[in-house]
Amino acid sequence: MKRFILGVTGASGVCYARRLFDVLKNHAELHVVISERGAELLKLELDLDSSYFSGDNVALYKNSKINSCIASGSFRTDGMVVVPASMGTIGRIASGISSTLVERAADVILKEKRKMIVVPRETPFSTIHLKNILALDQAGAVVLPASPGFYSGQKTFDDLVDFVVARILDQLDIEHDLMDPYQG
Numbered sequence: 001m002k003r004f005i006l007g008v009t010g011a012s013g014v015c016y017a018r019r020l021f022d023v024l025k026n027h028a029e030l031h032v033v034i035s036e037r038g039a040e041l042l043k044l045e046l047d048l049d050s051s052y053f054s055g056d057n058v059a060l061y062k063n064s065k066i067n068s069c070i071a072s073g074s075f076r077t078d079g080m081v082v083v084p085a086s087m088g089t090i091g092r093i094a095s096g097i098s099s100t101l102v103e104r105a106a107d108v109i110l111k112e113k114r115k116m117i118v119v120p121r122e123t124p125f126s127t128i129h130l131k132n133i134l135a136l137d138q139a140g141a142v143v144l145p146a147s148p149g150f151y152s153g154q155k156t157f158d159d160l161v162d163f164v165v166a167r168i169l170d171q172l173d174i175e176h177d178l179m180d181p182y183q184g
């Protein structure tokens with residue numbers, strides 16, 4: 001079974017994290033860490049508590065517990081997704097400021113050259129945001145904006161969420177049926 005880290009931070013769009021979690025927990029062992037602002041957004045946007053992110057193959061960590069296993073490169077994983085990724089978290093990862101577990105886990109993934117997917121949600125971007133996003137790209141991360149397409153018959157809110165989550169699952173090499181590949 002594959003093993004992934006899921007980081008949820010304080011940007012709008014926690015619906016993407018919930019959907020990714022619901023699909024991925026059936027395919028992989030998940031290690032979830034949610035920032036304090038991420039937890040607030042979960043409550044605000046979905047009326048969910050962090051405890052939603054639990055299950056048989058799931059470990060949930062406090063963001064302050066920097067001494068958790070996912071803070072070490074010796075704990076081998078198949079990658080990490082930060083979704084949604086706030087500009088604050090992106091800036092701190094890009095600067096190597098590993099002061100929380102989300103940031104440290106991301107730092108480890110990058111130094112170990114493992115799969116790192118960052119899903120920013122902000123608009124418009126400032127020059128600072130763009131520089132930090134470029135830094136993550138140059139460090140090997142896949143920057144996958146929460147930017148759904150509208151060309152494959154998407155009709156509902158859930159279709160748009162699935163569009164983005166399908167792109168994340170593709171990057172993780174996880175089979176899914178969230179949407180059909182575009183046939184032209």
Ligand SMILES: Cc1cc2nc3c(=O)[nH]c(=O)nc-3n(C[C@H](O)[C@H](O)[C@H](O)COP(=O)(O)O)c2cc1C
Pocket residue numbers: 008009010011012013035036037038044085086087088089090121122
């Ligand atoms: C209602 C609300 C919505 C927010 N949405 C975003 C957002 O979409 N993108 C973003 O980068 N920051 C957003 N923020 C700001 C972050 O939550 C803030 O910068 C926070 O310090 C990020 O902390 P974290 O990265 O540790 O989760 C939002 C804040 C609030 C209160």
